[in-house]
């Protein structure tokens with residue numbers, strides 16, 4: 001066991017009663033278009049979604065394991081054709097090809113597709129009741145429902161760099177369900193609205209608890225960047241230091257509508273390039 005470092009950041013942590021969560025900098029609130037519902041899912045609903053996720057294979061194309069339900073969109077920053085979606089029907093037809101790595105870890109069945117190949121789409125209908133709940137809560141409409149759920153599995157100190165969800169690829173509403181262990185989500189207002197600007201005008205962290213729903217629309221979607229740190233140690237709101245060991249697993253479901261403007265690559269290449277974890 002690595003000794004606890006004495007430099008784990010101590011943020012003054014504030015409970016914000018109006019959104020029922022903890023943030024490190026309440027002065028930046030409210031952020032237009034940001035919604036947080038701490039108890040969106042019951043414990044039974046969380047368990048049901050968790051079991052659905054772990055009964056399906058994960059893609060291992062990037063460090064963080066992922067699943068794509070419904071329409072697909074991959075990490076298209078590097079133009080690698082092997083990472084681009086096949087048409088959805090082809091994927092659904094072949095979704096059980098090449099499934100391997102059947103492992104049991106911490107009691108969970110973990111199935112992965114082998115190799116660095118395009119992740120296959122899984123059926124979105126597995127999450128019909130979750131989508132209905134989001135529509136009933138007013139975040140999407142029946143006429144304009146989400147078309148994709150991306151599952152990200154963060155185990156140990158994995159994170160995701162601060163970023164904007166691509167505005168050509170995804171609709172106006174980005175909804176995130178959190179399961180498993182809680183995590184701090186970074187929210188940053190950079191001087192320039194791109195993924196690399198280092199000049200940060202305002203920032204806060206928001207504590208995402210299991211069963212919670214976090215939604216980004218308007219400013220929270222297009223003006224503020226979001227991400228998760230890869231720190232090995234974090235502090236819970238009561239200041240307890242917590243080590244993100246391999247069994248510290250958070251699973252998130254990012255629920256969005258894919259737009260026709262999303263990037264696609266048509267040229268065929270068998271080259272494999274290392275993909276940064278974004």
Ligand SMILES: O=C(O)CCC(=O)C(=O)O
Pocket residue numbers: 150152160165176226252254
């Ligand atoms: O895991 C999360 O809560 C955030 C995931 C995310 O930002 C994304 O997939 O674009």
Ligand SMILES: [Fe+2]
Pocket residue numbers: 163164165226
């Ligand atoms: Fe995102």
